[in-house]
Amino acid sequence: MPNLISVSSAPIAKLGDKKYYDLIGTLKVMKQVFQRSAVDGFELQLEPKWDSENPPLTDPELADWTRTPKYTTKEILALVRKEKLPILSVHSSRDIGNYLCSNQNRHIEKGKSGIHDSLFLATELGADVCVFHLWDTWKTEFNTNHLKKTLSQTATQYPKVKASVENIPTHVKGQTPFSLVKSFKNITLDLRWTALYNELNAFESITDRIANIHLRGTLKGEKWVLDQSSFSLYEALDTIKNKWKYQGLLTVEPEGGTTSPNFESFLKAMKSLRTQNT
Numbered sequence: 001m002p003n004l005i006s007v008s009s010a011p012i013a014k015l016g017d018k019k020y021y022d023l024i025g026t027l028k029v030m031k032q033v034f035q036r037s038a039v040d041g042f043e044l045q046l047e048p049k050w051d052s053e054n055p056p057l058t059d060p061e062l063a064d065w066t067r068t069p070k071y072t073t074k075e076i077l078a079l080v081r082k083e084k085l086p087i088l089s090v091h092s093s094r095d096i097g098n099y100l101c102s103n104q105n106r107h108i109e110k111g112k113s114g115i116h117d118s119l120f121l122a123t124e125l126g127a128d129v130c131v132f133h134l135w136d137t138w139k140t141e142f143n144t145n146h147l148k149k150t151l152s153q154t155a156t157q158y159p160k161v162k163a164s165v166e167n168i169p170t171h172v173k174g175q176t177p178f179s180l181v182k183s184f185k186n187i188t189l190d191l192r193w194t195a196l197y198n199e200l201n202a203f204e205s206i207t208d209r210i211a212n213i214h215l216r217g218t219l220k221g222e223k224w225v226l227d228q229s230s231f232s233l234y235e236a237l238d239t240i241k242n243k244w245k246y247q248g249l250l251t252v253e254p255e256g257g258t259t260s261p262n263f264e265s266f267l268k269a270m271k272s273l274r275t276q277n278t
Helices: 010-016 023-035 073-083 095-100 105-125 144-155 177-181 191-197 201-209 233-243 260-276
Strands: 005-008 041-045 087-091 129-132 162-166 187-190 210-220 223-225 249-255
Touching (some): 005 087, 005 260, 010 023, 105 144, 129 210, 162 210, 187 201, 191 210, 191 233, 201 210, 210 233, 210 260, 223 260, 249 260
Parallel strands (some): 005 249, 129 162, 162 187, 187 210
Antiparallel strands (some): 210 223
16 A cells, blocks of 8 residues: 655745745645645644744754744644645644753743644644654753653643654764654654664664654655665665555655756656655
């Protein structure tokens, strides 16, 4: 059975010469992509720049934050619903893990609020998965059990959505992304991070808990390329699909130069994944 294939919303904004944090522009590009039958749906990526209270913690372009339009969760919901686009997953703000790993109570509470808002949005949009960066990648220590408990307390309120933790990098001594995520109920596997830590094969043992796989690659010609990796994106897809028998969601996260002139190449590259996914 073919897996559902989606694409992350923010990276494809460049296909329409839009900024990744331009929500209105991004929705227009998403509509164009969907009309060309390139995907089954989308992963809606929530941007830290949309937060009116605090500048982004994980985004270096702070100057843009002062000029970026701000949106509440309900405003985002209304805008996406208006376009009637299928949202298969929601990617919560990358700042949530940084807030949860803070030593300031107000930041921790903001992280908890972010979990709630993301799961609410995913539920209302009918998405099956909500992806979380649950820790600060630069922290050298944090309480994994506390993070797990924090996520679980809110996730139980939204039983229709899988609260999925991504295998993002870590600076905790003796830990790797796999060792951190393997204890969570639902997991999002990102190919870029498995390549960086050489951990792709490790995830075979927990395939039953993988809710979403990020096929993160650079568009080169009409194919996706996973740079600085011991395996290609297509080799990984073959392993995931045929060896692991994974039947869940596949989400493409384009890196680098997806610009307007490459729109047709982007469509062909997406279809190359579908050809292998039969």
